[in-house]
Amino acid sequence: MRYFILGNHPTLSIAEIAAVFSETTDFSTSSKEAALIEAASDSARVHRLGGIVKSGEIIAETTLAELDDLKEILTNSIESSAKEGRAVFGLSVHSLAQGAPMKPAVEKANKLALSVKKALIADGKSARYVASKTPALPSVAILTNHLLSAGGEYVLLVANNRVLLGQTDAVQDFSAWSKRDYGRPRRDARSGMLPPKLARIMINLTGATPASSTLLDPFCGSGTVLMEAGLMGYAGIFGSDISEKAIADARVNTQWAESSLGAPMTAPNISVHDARAIHELIQKPVDVVVTETYLGPPIQKPGQSLTPRAHEDLLSLYRESFASIFKVLKPGGVAVVAFPCWRTVNGTFSHLPLKKHLEQVGFNVQEPLPATTPASLAVRTPSGGLLYARPDAAVGREILILRRP
Structure with missing residues (x-):
């Protein structure tokens, strides 16, 4: 059994996991912190x-009252993961259910970790427990202390009547994401910047297999x-935008990524073009469309609103653009699109009536969860x-999954 923090x-994370691990249907054991699913270990996915x-694998289960029973399992697992003569490990606590007894779980987890450390020392190991002021270790602490190869990062997933012990085998690389976001040579905060993590989530929401699929971003x-x-x-990969500056920036950024990120990369085809007439540019239908609209x-x-004319201008742009996008998407193809929504003074969001207009041009709005x-x-x-x-943004993004029948 695999867990995901x-x-x-x-909610967006669960939708993404469900799209990538499409054979998995049961997400009932999920919380705002974690999801637990039956899935084979698959590092690439x-x-x-x-x-x-x-993310990682569940290796044991107990109750909070019997948490000390995990001592031997945890000690043996750390010893098998540690480098010879030295063990460095961490233990995080996450809620797996609303109302889970987190405070006593964190207290018991710290005591368990210290007893495991003593057991490792008694076995002749040089042992270090990487503690945190928060219930869960930050990713930066896991990676900078090389825990996955030096002894392990373990998690306790706490539900109301059980505790699951997991061993982490994958951690999001904060430095790589930061480099792609803040290290790229061309950034235009004024016109809005799609975060790389959100772009990756949206691409995954298509459910497509990258190596055999074509992708278009008509507002690139x-x-x-x-x-x-x-x-x-x-x-x-095909990209277009009506702005010549945006296309120049996209070319510089993709060339930088190809030369600077140390990974093989498919070079995109990029053109200046209006999304409202994208069918005039794309001659062969694509498998998926992933884009953030204007x-x-x-x-x-928050609370600052668009004029009625601005609302209508956006809806007109979307109707014309997606009528054209519909023509270049293969039958059965998926478009994952970020549209704007606006935070009100009371913290909720104001939305455009997107579904009606998108269905009028032929798309079906797909259930995302x-x-x-x-x-x-x-x-x-x-x-x-x-x-x-x-949290501080006046403009949010509404992510829709559209399918061409």
Whole structure:
């Protein structure tokens, strides 16, 4: 059984995991922190994910009252993972259910870790326990202390009546994501920047197999989706934007990624073109479309609203663009699209009536979540999409999965 520690947008993370591990249907054991699924170990698929913090395999189960019973299992596992003569390990605690007894679990976990450390020393090991002021170790602590190869990072997943022990085998590489986001040569904060992690999640939501699929981003901006698709090994990648500056930036960024990120990358085909007439550029239908549309005039603070004319201009742009996009997507093909939504003064979001307009041009809005997603996480936008919004952002993103019949 495999666990995933979810990112800041857990509902989006569950949708992504379900798309990548499509053979898995049961997500009923999920919380805002973690998801537990029956899935074979598959390092390549785990490392494709953009919306998780870490992942691993469950190795034991007990109850909170009997947590000390894990001492021998944990000690033996650390010894088998450690380098000769020295063991460095960490132990994180995550909630697997609403109302889980986290405070006593964290206290017992610290005592367990210290007793394991003593046992390792008694066995002749030089042992170090990497503790944290928070219940869970940050990714940076796991990676900088080389825990996965030096002894292990372990998790206790706490539900109301049981505790699962897992051993982490994959951790999101914070430095690699940061380099792709902040290290790329061309960034245009004014026109909006799709975060690389969100671009990766959206690409994964298509459910496509990269090596045998073609991808189009008709609002490519500075090339975030194109870079992520290239790193994932898509067979063919096409990008376009109406802005000549955006296309120049996209070319510089994708060339930088190819030369600087130390990974094989598919080079994209990039052109200046209006998305409203993309069918005039793309001659052969593509398998998937992944894009962030034009988000509208800049909004500086929550509660600031667009004019009725600006709303209608956006809807007109979307209708015309997606009528053209429909023509270049293969029958059965999927488009994953980020549309704007706006934070109100009370913290909720205002949305456009997207579903009606997209269905008018032929698309079906696809259900993004498995049917077994817990009700507390199964939150959708009015058009049936998923919300992505940073805590301080006035403009959020509504992620819709569209399918051409």
